[in-house]
Amino acid sequence: MEPELNLPAPYTPHAGFVAAFGVCGMVAIVRGIKPAEAAEHGRALYEAGFRIIEVPLNSPQPLDSIAALRQALPADAMIGAGTVLTTERVRDVREAGGELIVMPHADTDVILAAKLQGLACVPGVATPTEAFAALKHGADALKMFPAEQLGPAVTKAWRAVIPPVVPLLPVGGVKPDNMGPQLAAGASGFGLGSALYKPGQDAAATRANALAFIEGWKAVHGAQK
Template identity: 70%
Template sequence: MQAELNLPGPYQPHAGLMAAFEACPLIAILRGVTPADAADHGRALYEAGFRIVEVPLNSPQPFDSIAAIRQALPSDAIVGAGTVLQAVFVHQVKQAGGELIVMPHADPEVVSAAKSHAMACAPGVATPTEAFIALKNGADVLKMFPAEQLGCQVVKAWRAVIATQVPLLPVGGITPDNMGPFLTAGANGFGLGSALYKPGQSATTTASHAKAFINGLRIARAGAKK
């Protein structure tokens, strides 16, 4: 009953996203990737264990990159777009094969557009008010952004009032070595940016960084259970 009291309405998260998140709760952010390289980086991430990949829309030809990654990866991977600032872009992401809309903010129109297309949505929130409004509008997970500013104490405070079945994902400044305190505070996963991928790096480098994050998550989870 308590979990139900901590939700603004029925919570029916996107099944595909939840399955991918259960397999690996790390979202790879390929900001700046090009269509020519996107598939190679997507495959490197998948082989390392990642199951969720986003291409921010302020990347070169992002819809082409989303399509390339979607075609390159098995169906259990979730591919989508980040930095989706306006609802008008949601349909284009869907046409490219995307299933996930990630935002730095919590614009209700963008969240509603994603849900109307049966897509998963991870809006960015920085206050409990934004978080509960986003959930009311249909958010699947909550992107706590920027994590550097919010910190572990805020995660802990939010976890006390937001239903446990709603994943909290700190994004911003996450490295393979600093995930433990966030998990202990109640985070469920993370969005990974420049520490995982920088424009122009090789797919081999992406694979190496991805493996470091997977190992860091394993260590952090073990520490959080103590």
């Protein structure tokens, strides 16, 4: 019998994140979106099947886009911010209606700030040391970033020591037709960037891209059964 893997602290993930991720294990990253178009693109993503949408804070007026998405979408959609670098920005995201903090790094102060304010947090990690430190401080999932450097072999090695209950999300270079190897290695889902949304594209393109990812996701999961 395999020995049970235990985390250094109780793992109590954010209930809203667990519910949204359970519907769709892919996070839509809409870097560069503008507030006036956020609702339309958000509805396209939601109707395709996505339940988690991330607006990076280096987008134009990102807090306004977060507020627009929160107002436009049903309560079971989780709206959050990416590229959150400071504890002050965590507060700003919460006040705009955001429920999720995503980071490119594993700053434990930012993780703690998010958890103390009742938000879900997915920090970026590139080593097992960063991963376990993030989990110790309350991370709900781990963003494996950049995924181009952390391929399936790394995911498999990490999964041998990180319990299956903890979601691993490679981010970077993910396309509808290349998800299989990472999922087979132990990834739980993905963060999707420019292959899903590019600034300036219309909502019809966002919808088409979203549906392609949903079909790719279903195809891989069907093949693994």
